[in-house]
Amino acid sequence: MKLSQLAFKVAKDAPANADTINHKLLVQAGYVRQLMAGVYTYTPLGLKVLRNIENIVRKEMDAIGGQEILMPALHPKANWLTTGGWDNIDVLFKLKSRTDRDYALGQSHEEIVTPLAKELINSYKDLPLALYQIQWKYRDELRSKSGILRGREFFMKDMYSFHENQADFEKFYEKVKAAYLKIFKEMGLTAKVTEASGGSFTEKISYEFMVLTDAGEDDIFYCDSCDYCVNQEIAKVKEGDACPICGAPLKAARAAEVGNVFDLGQKFAKDFELTFANKNGEKQYPIMGCYGIGISRTMGVIVEKYHDDRGIIWPKAVSPFAAHVVALNGAEEYAIKIYETLKENGVSALLDDRAQSAGNKFAAADLLGIPVRLVISPRNEKLIEWKKRDQEEIELIDLNTVLTKLKTS
């Protein structure tokens, strides 16, 4: 992609109506545009990041046996009446058609996936089953905030699993937890598996995947010596108390929830009369689980974790491009050649071919945050300046070395 042709470019100033880091940087660098509080457009650059995150999630969900579907965001009232959600969930967006029929916008999809699964599940032989989707979710929040961290409309991966018995569910539950940790690690995030409230329909605890950041809205207590971590909402401990697992003093921190896993029990199966015949031919309700990852929120959390005073520093796995080629004046032709060669070798690259001063281009590169910056300058003959976004050192290397480093680092 050539920067001169890119829709939505870097701006000199951060937006005035933004306080949160991810909001400021994502808008200034041209990754998103705000439509209203909690609702954003993703630009070509922002969409690339979102897709990268989405694809990492998709790969791991597929790897544990999840099958991707795409359910509607617009739901009939009846499904939400069946579970009691219509009257009890205050964040549920409700709307009316001109023929006075009631609809809801999906804030989660148990109400849709459970009746859908009735067609798929008749026998224990049909279990286990795991369906997931990656889609917009809608929640009528009283207050959206913090850029893309808390939207009224947000992008989410939600998976629903169906099991013959509790033991089979537990087995899958652990598989999902492991997959989640792998996913977040690949994106450069350290997620803590945190005990939290299971919501109103279950006494059981759920697990939230928390990333430490002051931009988050949850308070957690965690242990440095073991993996124990608990959300303050259900915590029976305070900072400095002995960890119930290993005895080390607990720490308190602010964190953002990027994922969660729930044991749904048989609540939704019973609500929708979803049953299967077990090995004895008896009718039985399956155990269900649900598993979410906030795709758009994760993008915001990554910016909160990876930035400096000059801009974003994308982890390689989610960066919109692998390399940012800066063509300085007098080296335009050679820069285009480098850019084309990178593309031919399967390296995604952004070429800054704008008629701008060197300083302007460097500032844009820092703001955009692509992990590797390649400066092409008449000063260096045919050599290329290699600089990583998170380091200050600059190396002068030839094109072949650039290709090798991009493919191996």
Place this chain on the structure above:
RNA sequence: CGGAGAGUAGUUCAGAUGGCUAGAACGUACGCUUUGGGAGCGUAAGGUCGCAGGUUCGAGUCCUGUCUCUCCGACCA
């Protein structure tokens, strides 16, 4: 929903006590110059001052209402 702040050019902002024919910088267009950390000079385009009422000879400025954004809190099955 309670509290606080803010809406003026594409963007960031300035416009005490009402006198405005509404400014600056950046950005944009054109010309010249320049070329390694957001370059310089010149010219130009760009605004019903969030919206609706009101007070006044006169409102960006005062009053009332309303919409929106941001922050704190509450809320977030």
